[in-house]
Amino acid sequence: MIQLEYLGLAILDGLVNGFSIALIASGLTIVFGIINIVNLAHGELYMLGALVSWVLVSAGLGYGSALIVAPLVVSGMAVLLNMLILQRFGHEPGPTMLATFGILLIIQQAGLAILGPAPRAISPPFNPPVEVGGFSYSGFKLFIGLASLATCLLVSVIFDKSRLGTLLRAVQENRLMVGSLGIDAGRVIMIGFALAGGLAGLAGALNSPVRQIHFLMGFDALVASFVVVVLGGMGSLRGTLTAAVALGLLESLTALFLAPTASRVVSMLIALSYVAVRRLGQAGGGSRS
Amino acid sequence: MSPSQILSLRGVSKFFGGVQAVLDVYLDVLEGEMLGLIGPNGAGKSTLAKLILGSLKPSTGKVFFGGRDITGLSRRERAGLGIAGTNQFPRVFSSLTLRENLEISLKSGGGKHLFESVAEVAELLGLSGLLEAQASSLSHGQRRLLEIGMALVSGSRLLVLDEPSQGLTGGEVERLASILTGLSSKRLSVILIDHRVDFVKSLSGRVGVMSKGRMVALGPAGDKGVADVIEEVYLRGLDAGD
Amino acid sequence: MKGLARTIVTFSIPAVLACIYPILPEYAKFFLARVMILSVYAYGYAICFQMLGMLSLGHAALFAAGMYGAGLYTIYASPSPLSALLMGVAAALAFSLAMGLLSTRVGGPFLTITTLLAAQALYLVALHFNEITGGEQGIVLGREATLVWPLSPWLGESDSRYLFSLVTLVIAVTGVWALSRSRLGKLFIAVRDDEEKLESLGYNTATLKLLGFALSGVYSGTAGALQALLYSYVGAGYAGILNSVEPVLWVLVGGPLIQVGPLLGCMLVNIIADLARGMLRGHVLIVGLGLVLIAFAAGRLSWAYRLLRRSTGLVS
Numbered sequence: 001m002i003q004l005e006y007l008g009l010a011i012l013d014g015l016v017n018g019f020s021i022a023l024i025a026s027g028l029t030i031v032f033g034i035i036n037i038v039n040l041a042h043g044e045l046y047m048l049g050a051l052v053s054w055v056l057v058s059a060g061l062g063y064g065s066a067l068i069v070a071p072l073v074v075s076g077m078a079v080l081l082n083m084l085i086l087q088r089f090g091h092e093p094g095p096t097m098l099a100t101f102g103i104l105l106i107i108q109q110a111g112l113a114i115l116g117p118a119p120r121a122i123s124p125p126f127n128p129p130v131e132v133g134g135f136s137y138s139g140f141k142l143f144i145g146l147a148s149l150a151t152c153l154l155v156s157v158i159f160d161k162s163r164l165g166t167l168l169r170a171v172q173e174n175r176l177m178v179g180s181l182g183i184d185a186g187r188v189i190m191i192g193f194a195l196a197g198g199l200a201g202l203a204g205a206l207n208s209p210v211r212q213i214h215f216l217m218g219f220d221a222l223v224a225s226f227v228v229v230v231l232g233g234m235g236s237l238r239g240t241l242t243a244a245v246a247l248g249l250l251e252s253l254t255a256l257f258l259a260p261t262a263s264r265v266v267s268m269l270i271a272l273s274y275v276a277v278r279r280l281g282q283a284g285g286g287s288r289s
Numbered sequence: 290m291s292p293s294q295i296l297s298l299r300g301v302s303k304f305f306g307g308v309q310a311v312l313d314v315y316l317d318v319l320e321g322e323m324l325g326l327i328g329p330n331g332a333g334k335s336t337l338a339k340l341i342l343g344s345l346k347p348s349t350g351k352v353f354f355g356g357r358d359i360t361g362l363s364r365r366e367r368a369g370l371g372i373a374g375t376n377q378f379p380r381v382f383s384s385l386t387l388r389e390n391l392e393i394s395l396k397s398g399g400g401k402h403l404f405e406s407v408a409e410v411a412e413l414l415g416l417s418g419l420l421e422a423q424a425s426s427l428s429h430g431q432r433r434l435l436e437i438g439m440a441l442v443s444g445s446r447l448l449v450l451d452e453p454s455q456g457l458t459g460g461e462v463e464r465l466a467s468i469l470t471g472l473s474s475k476r477l478s479v480i481l482i483d484h485r486v487d488f489v490k491s492l493s494g495r496v497g498v499m500s501k502g503r504m505v506a507l508g509p510a511g512d513k514g515v516a517d518v519i520e521e522v523y524l525r526g527l528d529a530g531d
Numbered sequence: 532m533k534g535l536a537r538t539i540v541t542f543s544i545p546a547v548l549a550c551i552y553p554i555l556p557e558y559a560k561f562f563l564a565r566v567m568i569l570s571v572y573a574y575g576y577a578i579c580f581q582m583l584g585m586l587s588l589g590h591a592a593l594f595a596a597g598m599y600g601a602g603l604y605t606i607y608a609s610p611s612p613l614s615a616l617l618m619g620v621a622a623a624l625a626f627s628l629a630m631g632l633l634s635t636r637v638g639g640p641f642l643t644i645t646t647l648l649a650a651q652a653l654y655l656v657a658l659h660f661n662e663i664t665g666g667e668q669g670i671v672l673g674r675e676a677t678l679v680w681p682l683s684p685w686l687g688e689s690d691s692r693y694l695f696s697l698v699t700l701v702i703a704v705t706g707v708w709a710l711s712r713s714r715l716g717k718l719f720i721a722v723r724d725d726e727e728k729l730e731s732l733g734y735n736t737a738t739l740k741l742l743g744f745a746l747s748g749v750y751s752g753t754a755g756a757l758q759a760l761l762y763s764y765v766g767a768g769y770a771g772i773l774n775s776v777e778p779v780l781w782v783l784v785g786g787p788l789i790q791v792g793p794l795l796g797c798m799l800v801n802i803i804a805d806l807a808r809g810m811l812r813g814h815v816l817i818v819g820l821g822l823v824l825i826a827f828a829a830g831r832l833s834w835a836y837r838l839l840r841r842s843t844g845l846v847s
Contacts, residue, residue: 032640037640038640038643038644085823085826088827089826089827089829089830092830092836092839092840093639093640093839093840093843094586094829094836094838094839094840094842094843095826095827095829095830095836095839096826097586097640097643097839097843098779098783098822098823098825098826098829098839099822099823099826099827101588101776101779101819101822102818102819102820102821102822102823102824102826103819103823104819105773105776105815105816105818105819105822106816106819106820106823108815108819109815109816109819219772223647223648223651226644226647226648227648230641230644230645230648259659261655261656261658261659262655262659264655265652265655265656265659268648268649268651268652268655269652271648272633272645272648272649272652275633275636275637275641275644275645276632276633276636276637276645277636342731344731364727364730364731365730365731365733365734365735368730368731368732368733369733373731373732374731376728380725380727380728381725381728382720382721382724382725382728382729383724383725384720384723384724385717385720385721385724389717392714392717393714393717393718393721393729393732394732439732443732443733
C-alpha cells in the first residue's frame, strides 16, 4: 500500500515536471506551428541552456546570471541556426528535418567536448524545504514549477493577445498571403526561432541545478516533447501545456510502481496509440495543416 | 429502377460548413451513354464528380451503382466496382514510365476489360512512341491523355472526366474528342464535365446544366429548352459578376 | 539495353568486392565485411524510404530486433547460429509489422515522429532489462554461437566473415534488383508518387505500405542478426537513434539508383567516417555534418528533393 504522503509528493513532482516539459515543448510547438517543420535539434537547445548555466556557475558568476544569460545565448543560437542553415532552403520540410538532425548530432558532440562524458551538477542557489499539505517539498523545485508555468502562460497570452502573436498566427495560416500584405514573413519566423530558443534556454537554466547536466540530456527532452506535441496537437500552446502536465503526472505516478525508464516507455506507448487512433497527418486526420 | 441505369443519385447534397456546394441533385446515368455536365465556375460540377467517385461523402442523399447503394463506400471500394475518374489536374505516377503507368492501372478495377493490351490503348491515345518515356517528362496534355488511358484500362464501367479539355492544345482536344467518340461502341458510361459548352454538346447524348449547386436542366444535347437554360445560366453568371 | 546496363552496374560492385578479396590487407577485409553487412541494412532502409517514400527514423529498432533476436537466442536458448539467424529475422519481421501498422495510419512528419518514438521505446526497454540484454555495455556471445565457428577448421575468422557478408550482400542486392523490376516494386514507387491516385485505381495502399515495412524489416533484421552472429556481440547502442539516422544519409549520398545507391552511399560514408576516426568521436560528427551538407545538396538534386518533399509533407 502506498502512503498518502508519497502520492501527494508524486503529484506535486509530476506537476513540476509537467510544467518544465511544457516550457521545453512550447518552443517546438511554436516552430512547428509557424513553418510546419519539426526542429529535431530543439532538445539540444535545452541542453545548451543547462550547459551555459554550468559554465557560468563554474566560472563563479551566480546562478542568477545564468537565468538571464542562458536564454539569451540559446535564443541567439536558434536565430543563428535559422539564419545560417534553415533559411537557406526556404524552410522546406524535408531538408530542414535532415539538417536539424545533423545539427542535433553536432551540438551533442560540442556538448561532449565541453562537458566531458561524465554528468555535471550545480547546486541550487536556495532550497528551503517547503511545507505543502502536510509534507515537505524542495523549495527550488517549486520555484522551477512556478517559473515554468508563469512563462508558459505568459507566452500563451502573448500568442493570443499581442500584435506579435497575431503576426505569428498569420504566418502559420498562410505564409504567402502574409508576404503580400507587406509583412516580412522571414522576420516573423526569425522571431519565432528566437522565442523558441529563449524558452528552451530558460528551461535548461531552470532545470540545471536539479538534473544531471549531460551531453545526451537534450535527446530525452526531445522525446518527451514529441510525446507532448503529439498528444496536445502540433501548433497548439494550450494543448501543449495540458498534455505536458498529463505526461508529468502520468510519469511520476507510474514511477511509484515502475522504474523511470519503464514509466517513460508507458507514456510513449500511450502517445503511439493516440497517434494511430487519431490517424494524425492523414487525409481526414486531426492534424492542423 | 430499370436495369439500364448504371448510376443513380437520389437527392444528393453536399455542404461545406454553411456553404451549399451541391443541392438536392437527382440524376440517372444510363448504361453506355455519354452524359455531359456543364455550368459556370462554382456551380458544383467538380464536387458532384467527387461525390460520384467517392472522394467526398454526401451530406444527405444516396448514391446507387448498378442498383446497389454505394453511399458508404470509399473511393477505393468504388474503383473496385468499376467507377473510374480523372482529375482536374492530371495525376499520374511521375517516376514511372508511361507503359508502367498503364500496366499498373490495367486490371485494377472490377469491371470488364475494354482494351486487351497496353499497346492498344497507347495507340488510341496517340502516345505509342512515348511508352518508355518517364511520365514526369510528359507535357500537360500528354499527362491528361495518359490519365484518361489509365482510367480506360482499369476495367471501368463508369468514367467520370473532370475538365478533360482544360489546358490541352487544339490538336489534343481533337484527339480527345475522337477518343471519346470511339468509346460509344464500348458500352462504357461516361460523365463528361467541361467548361467548353460546344465541346460537351457535340459529344454527349444528354446534357445536364448545373447552377449554384442545383441541376437546373437535363435533356438531349440538341434540345431547345436545355440550350435556353444554358444561355440563361451563363448570362446570369456573368451578371452576378463572379 | 538500358535494363541490361542497369543490371551490370548493379552487380559490378559485389563482383569487384569478390575479386579484390585475395589481395586485401587484414584491416580492409575487416572493414569491408562490416560495411557489407551495413549495406544490407541500407538496402532495407531504401525499400522503405526511397521506394515507398516513408522517412522512418526508427529503423535502428528493426536492426536491433534482429540483433537481439539472434544474440539472445544463442545465449538463452541454443547456441545454434542458423536457428538464431531465423529467430533474429522473425523478431525484426514482427517489430516491422507493428511499426508498419502504425505507419499506415499516420502521414508526413507524424510517421517520422512515431517511428522515432517506437524505436526509442525499444531502446529504453533494452536498457530496462539490462540483466538480460547487457544494456549499453552489451554481451559478448560465445565463440561456438557465431556463424564463423563451423568454418574455422578451413577458414580464418576474418576470411569467413568476409565470405558470409559477401554472400548475404549478393542475395540482398539480387532481391532489390528483382523487386525494382517487379510489379510490386512499381506499386511501391506509385505509393510514393501519389498514394491517393493509386487508391483511386482500386489498390489498398495500406497493405502495400505494410508489405514494404515488412520487407524492409527482413533486410534490417538480417543485417542485425549477422552483426550479432559474425561479431559475437549484442548491445543497446545499435538500437540508438544514430543507427536510425545513418541509413538516411547512406541512401541520399548513394544517389537515385536504388539497385546500387544504398551500397555506394554506405561505403562512401563509412570510408569517410573511418578516415576521421582519429578525431574525438569523429564518426558522429561526420554523420552530423553529412546530414547538414546533404540537406543543402538536396535543393540541387531533384530526385532527393522530391523524395524528401513526398516523405515529410503533410497530406492535405
